[in-house]
Amino acid sequence: xxxxxxxxxxxxxxxxxxxxxxxxxxxxxxxxxxxxxxxxxxxxxxxxxxxxxxxxxxxxxxxxxxxxxxxxxxxxxxxxxxxxxxxxxxxxxxxxxxxxxxxxxxxxxxxxxxxxxxxxxxxxxxxxxxxxxxxxxxxxxxxxxxxxxxxxxxxxxxxxxxxxxxxxx
Numbered sequence: 001x002x003x004x005x006x007x008x009x010x011x012x013x014x015x016x017x018x019x020x021x022x023x024x025x026x027x028x029x030x031x032x033x034x035x036x037x038x039x040x041x042x043x044x045x046x047x048x049x050x051x052x053x054x055x056x057x058x059x060x061x062x063x064x065x066x067x068x069x070x071x072x073x074x075x076x077x078x079x080x081x082x083x084x085x086x087x088x089x090x091x092x093x094x095x096x097x098x099x100x101x102x103x104x105x106x107x108x109x110x111x112x113x114x115x116x117x118x119x120x121x122x123x124x125x126x127x128x129x130x131x132x133x134x135x136x137x138x139x140x141x142x143x144x145x146x147x148x149x150x151x152x153x154x155x156x157x158x159x160x161x162x163x164x165x166x167x168x169x
Contacts, residue, residue: 042067051151052065055099055113062104063101064101064104064107065100067099068096068098070095071092072089075092075135097112097143099112111163113144114143115148116147117148129145
């Protein structure tokens, strides 16, 4: 029985030494990063890519056009108790706008464009869109929803010009 206690004690001491040596050599154990892959394309759909090219063509000389911008980069949360602030921030952290048009001088957001495909027919997406629409209205940042079926040059130009309050040229 004494032999068993000695063996257990030796194993625990060796395990402790191994842990200490690992900590001093390289810190925390390596995290498995093998599930991550580089995305093949920035845009999730061909419709988004085509709209991006069209926006660049129509407005690239006047606006910076940023795709896939996280809402927390264009909407801030008022200073408050850090728990409350974190709660409000977490509601927008994982949501992104399809496109944000910013002025070229100061890169201030002027318009958000959301491209609404068939997934926007689901109640969960509609609830998300309503939430984002309410927030952008409160902060004074215009948002334009385009249906994938509306991505035609003249329709896009008219809708964006109206959202930006640009008079007809």
